[in-house]
Amino acid sequence: MFNVASPLINGLKITLQHLFKKPVTLQYPTERPIIGPRFRGLHALNRFHDRSKCVACYLCPTVCPAKCITVEAAEDPVTHEKYASRYDIDILRCIFCGYCVEACPVDAVKMTETFELANYKREDFAYTQEMLTDKK
Amino acid sequence: MVNLTIDDKQVTVAKDATIYDAAKSAGIKIPILCHDKKLHPFGGCRMCLVEVEQMKGRLIPACTTPVTEGMIIRTSNVEIIKARKLVLELLLLKHPVDCPVCDAAGDCDLQNLTYEYGVSKNPLQDEKFKWEIDYINPLIERDMNRCVHCGKCARICDEIVSFGAYSFINRGIDAKMGTAFDGPLDCEFCGSCVSVCPVGALLSRPFKFKARWWAMQKVKSVCSYCGTGCQLTLGVKDNKVLTTIYDENQGFHNGQLCTRGRWGYQFVNSEKRLTTPLIRKGNVLVEATWDEALALVTTKLREAKGGVAALATPRLTNEELYLFKKFITEGVGSQSIDHSAGYAHEALTSAAFKGLGEASSPSVIGDIQKSDLLLVVKTDAYETHPVIGFEINLGVKRQGVNLRLISDKKGKLSRLPGAQTLVHLPGSEVFLFNTLANIIVTEKLADEAAVTVAGYDALVKSLAVYTVEKGALLTGLSAEEITTLAREYASAKKALILLPLGLAYPGHNAPLAQSLLNLAILTGKIGKEGSGILFMAEKNNSQGAVDMGIVPGPGGKNGADIINGCASGEIKALYIAGENPVVSYPDRKRIEAALDKVGFLVVQDLFLTETAAKAHVVLPACSFAEKEGTFTSVGRNVQKVTRAIKPVGSSRSDFEIFNKLYAEFTGNPPYATPQSVFGEIADSVPGYGGLTWSKLGSDGFIRPVSNTLRFVPVEAAVTVSQPGKFALLTGSALNHSGTLSQYGEGPMMVCPEGYVEFGRDDVKKLGLLEGDKVVVTSAAGSVTLLAKLGKRLTTGVLFAPYHFGANSINTVASGDPVTWVSVAKAK
Numbered sequence: 014m015f016n017v018a019s020p021l022i023n024g025l026k027i028t029l030q031h032l033f034k035k036p037v038t039l040q041y042p043t044e045r046p047i048i049g050p051r052f053r054g055l056h057a058l059n060r061f062h063d064r065s066k067c068v069a070c071y072l073c074p075t076v077c078p079a080k081c082i083t084v085e086a087a088e089d090p091v092t093h094e095k096y097a098s099r100y101d102i103d104i105l106r107c108i109f110c111g112y113c114v115e116a117c118p119v120d121a122v123k124m125t126e127t128f129e130l131a132n133y134k135r136e137d138f139a140y141t142q143e144m145l146t147d148k149k
Numbered sequence: 150m151v152n153l154t155i156d157d158k159q160v161t162v163a164k165d166a167t168i169y170d171a172a173k174s175a176g177i178k179i180p181i182l183c184h185d186k187k188l189h190p191f192g193g194c195r196m197c198l199v200e201v202e203q204m205k206g207r208l209i210p211a212c213t214t215p216v217t218e219g220m221i222i223r224t225s226n227v228e229i230i231k232a233r234k235l236v237l238e239l240l241l242l243k244h245p246v247d248c249p250v251c252d253a254a255g256d257c258d259l260q261n262l263t264y265e266y267g268v269s270k271n272p273l274q275d276e277k278f279k280w281e282i283d284y285i286n287p288l289i290e291r292d293m294n295r296c297v298h299c300g301k302c303a304r305i306c307d308e309i310v311s312f313g314a315y316s317f318i319n320r321g322i323d324a325k326m327g328t329a330f331d332g333p334l335d336c337e338f339c340g341s342c343v344s345v346c347p348v349g350a351l352l353s354r355p356f357k358f359k360a361r362w363w364a365m366q367k368v369k370s371v372c373s374y375c376g377t378g379c380q381l382t383l384g385v386k387d388n389k390v391l392t393t394i395y396d397e398n399q400g401f402h403n404g405q406l407c408t409r410g411r412w413g414y415q416f417v418n419s420e421k422r423l424t425t426p427l428i429r430k431g432n433v434l435v436e437a438t439w440d441e442a443l444a445l446v447t448t449k450l451r452e453a454k455g456g457v458a459a460l461a462t463p464r465l466t467n468e469e470l471y472l473f474k475k476f477i478t479e480g481v482g483s484q485s486i487d488h489s490a491g492y493a494h495e496a497l498t499s500a501a502f503k504g505l506g507e508a509s510s511p512s513v514i515g516d517i518q519k520s521d522l523l524l525v526v527k528t529d530a531y532e533t534h535p536v537i538g539f540e541i542n543l544g545v546k547r548q549g550v551n552l553r554l555i556s557d558k559k560g561k562l563s564r565l566p567g568a569q570t571l572v573h574l575p576g577s578e579v580f581l582f583n584t585l586a587n588i589i590v591t592e593k594l595a596d597e598a599a600v601t602v603a604g605y606d607a608l609v610k611s612l613a614v615y616t617v618e619k620g621a622l623l624t625g626l627s628a629e630e631i632t633t634l635a636r637e638y639a640s641a642k643k644a645l646i647l648l649p650l651g652l653a654y655p656g657h658n659a660p661l662a663q664s665l666l667n668l669a670i671l672t673g674k675i676g677k678e679g680s681g682i683l684f685m686a687e688k689n690n691s692q693g694a695v696d697m698g699i700v701p702g703p704g705g706k707n708g709a710d711i712i713n714g715c716a717s718g719e720i721k722a723l724y725i726a727g728e729n730p731v732v733s734y735p736d737r738k739r740i741e742a743a744l745d746k747v748g749f750l751v752v753q754d755l756f757l758t759e760t761a762a763k764a765h766v767v768l769p770a771c772s773f774a775e776k777e778g779t780f781t782s783v784g785r786n787v788q789k790v791t792r793a794i795k796p797v798g799s800s801r802s803d804f805e806i807f808n809k810l811y812a813e814f815t816g817n818p819p820y821a822t823p824q825s826v827f828g829e830i831a832d833s834v835p836g837y838g839g840l841t842w843s844k845l846g847s848d849g850f851i852r853p854v855s856n857t858l859r860f861v862p863v864e865a866a867v868t869v870s871q872p873g874k875f876a877l878l879t880g881s882a883l884n885h886s887g888t889l890s891q892y893g894e895g896p897m898m899v900c901p902e903g904y905v906e907f908g909r910d911d912v913k914k915l916g917l918l919e920g921d922k923v924v925v926t927s928a929a930g931s932v933t934l935l936a937k938l939g940k941r942l943t944t945g946v947l948f949a950p951y952h953f954g955a956n957s958i959n960t961v962a963s964g965d966p967v968t969w970v971s972v973a974k975a976k
Binding site for chain 1: 248249250254282284357358359360361363364
């Protein structure tokens with residue numbers, strides 16, 4: 014009899030203790046979480062003058078294990094510089110490993126604190142360069 | 150042979166080998182930047198430093214040091230690695246290290262070695278170069294800031310291409326790879342320099358930023374332009390052929406390509422490609438399904454029974470040509486089938502067949518460098534088959550081969566060391582060669598065995614009229630020149646004749662080839678290594694088309710008669726597979742009128758060509774990159790073509806189309822694959838016996854010949870010059886091949902439109918400037934073209950390339966060896 018009651022009492026003891034502790038549940042969305050400094054959220058492209066810093070070196074699509082990045086390079090007709098004419102991330106495929114950031118030789122791609130990525134339509138998960146580039 | 154020890158391994162190599170070669174043969178890798186197996190050793194980069202026991206105290210460059218008996222070599226130790234690292238640090242000191250935006254990244258020797266040797270930081274510091282980048286020419290981008298001064302570009306341009314576009318200029322730290330007067334690059338744009346550049350200093354502009362090297366699939370295939378049969382590596386990504394990739398281990402040419410092979414690949418994914426079948430409804434061609442189009446073709450060909458003819462392009466694979474022949478002869482029941490207008494293959498089908506017993510060249514491309522004397526008929530051999538031109542360059546410059554050019558104009562080959570060009574009057578070739586043969590007979594220089602060859606007496610009898618005096622008069626050469634040439638040719642131990650063929654060379658027909666064969670047989674040159682005659686057929690599979698019997702059968706019409714039959718209404722339906730007669734056959738107006746008259750015209754092509762625009766049904770076919778099969782090159786090399794991409798749009802390979810029609814018309818089951826047709830070819834086509842798909846391997850297989858020699862006397866038709874008129878010679882431009890290269894961006898960037906070339910004196914006489922427009926008029930028609938000023942033509946001789954659909958020179962050209970034209974400045 015005693016053997017049966019003892020775990021039950023122990024359990025209730027823990028429950029009782031928690032009644033007097035600060036709750037861990039976050040009242041999201043009214044309450045916001047504190048995001049760690051190395052959090053890997055939605056990507057963003059750093060800006061350099063009028064376009065993103067990306068030079069279309071293709072290292073991120075090469076290293077990406079989920080194959081979610083599509084880059085296309087183009088040549089600036091005046092300066093002959095290489096830039097990304099297309100930089101798309103299919104966020105549904107992304108596994109947020111951060112390899113793209115690690116691979117980037119020009120510090121163009123970074124990961125932000127944005128984690129609220131839910132959407133209604135599949136198309137809305139395809140992020141284009143325009144959506145990803147930092148606003149001026 | 151020399152014995153030596155490399156890294157404790159016993160190695161035996163030839164005595165002219167270098168340490169680098171010896172190590173390579175033993176499978177030991179020595180890093181290099183400035184060395185290339187095709188070029189003379191340079192010893193510029195010092196990456197290949199090794200330690201030799203007998204020469205201790207300093208490190209020895211492996212690429213320039215010949216081996217000696219008993220050498221003990223170390224290719225890697227602490228000191229060597231330190232020295233190599235220093236070399237890399239010194240190179241990286243000036244190198245911009247802009248790998249993220251450099252197209253060479255991934256295929257860059259400097260990058261790979263830096264990674265391999267772990268050079269992650271540089272103790273040295275200096276400013277980078279600030280050279281201006283050459284963006285002016287359309288094909289090659291020159292960024293001398295990235296240059297590592299290996300000198301490979303200058304060396305390949307000198308040694309193999311023999312153009313000499315580059316040289317080191319300036320001294321010390323200011324030294325750089327420069328062009329003439331440090332101006333923009335203006336050369337023949339073969340791109341050999343781009344292919345050997347170890348870094349990204351020289352890059353392909355059409356491919357710029359298109360893809361990363363590692364992201365491309367590399368597919369080995371065979372070039373589909375000229376008949377040389379160069380092997381290619383195609384860079385493929387996302388079902389698109391993006392570039393050609395250099396592979397120094399490919400083919401007899403060691404990966405060396407010409408301007409059109411390297412830059413002319415864009416036709417494969419051209420936006421102009423046909424993607425659906427088209428059927429004529431009234432005056433317009435409307436899109437249709439394959440079922441509709443093929444049903445219409447079937448009905449109409451059946452209706453026209455007895456009046457069907459076919460023309461095929463020798464760009465198709467052997468399997469397709471074989472199947473086409475079967476479909477036309479067995480299925481449709483017509484013997485009127487031909488290619489290349491009926492005359493461009495005559496040298497093989499008529500002359501070689503009569504004189505040698507087999508319609509192919511007795512010699513192979515490898516004979517060029519093994520010969521003692523090359524007799525090249527027309528300097529155009531370089532323009533029609535540029536990579537064979539490189540072989541001639543190498544033969545002359547490296548092997549000391551004597552070069553004699555018999556031509557109606559000078560050309561690039563005329564500038565080779567020791568080359569002699571005999572510039573004769575246009576159209577007098579046959580007379581000249583008959584004269585040479587006559588001299589050989591009268592001076593008793595002929596080979597002893599020649600007397601026993603069938604037809605000897607008849608030949609000697611026929612040659613009597615070709616006296617030196619008359620020859621000198623008719624050819625415009627001096628009697629001495631002719632006699633010397635005859636003696637040189639007859640006395641040379643090994644002598645090889647090269648004759649380019651093609652639609653633009655109506656004079657290179659059966660009589661000319663026959664006179665050359667008589668000459669070669671007379672001097673006993675056939676059947677020996679480095680000797681004989683090489684007919685350089687124009688298209689990638691011209692030899693294959695001849696082998697597969699794309700020539701009229703018994704009672705059938707040849708190319709010229711098919712066109713005449715169309716005009717007379719005798720031919721009711723014409724099936725054209727890939728040919729573009731409107732542009733490429735002489736006398737365009739007549740061809741157009743003939744094709745307009747045909748009751749039913751089917752054209753199967755990649756593009757809506759000028760000919761396809763006249764068709765009742767247009768069937769979209771596939772390019773070489775989309776199909777499997779074999780091509781037979783000049784010199785009889787049977788090589789495999791690999792499928793690199795999926796068919797564009799709903800286009801089908803010629804094989805698939807013919808297979809369907811063949812099954813429909815004959816009631817036989819269709820063939821399963823091109824390989825099964827190849828099996829049948831091996832069983833039935835002479836020379837292909839015993840060949841299997843796997844036997845072809847990566848280098849192909851040179852199919853054998855068996856020659857039965859015979860003299861066939863030929864009469865020289867005398868070309869009478871017309872006073873006050875110019876002799877117009879048509880030919881091939883270096884950047885183009887047939888009419889296909891018009892759809893490649895690269896060739897069109899350098900040579901976008903037709904022109905007519907004038908000699909120096911005529912320019913003065915007519916008061917012309919480069920780029921002036923001139924009207925060229927002949928009895929056949931008239932055309933307005935750009936004038937180009939050349940130095941290679943003699944007075945009264947004009948040259949024009951034939952490739953272009955717009956302002957095509959074939960409007961003027963009559964199809965005779967020489968067309969007489971009058972020229973006026975356009976108003």
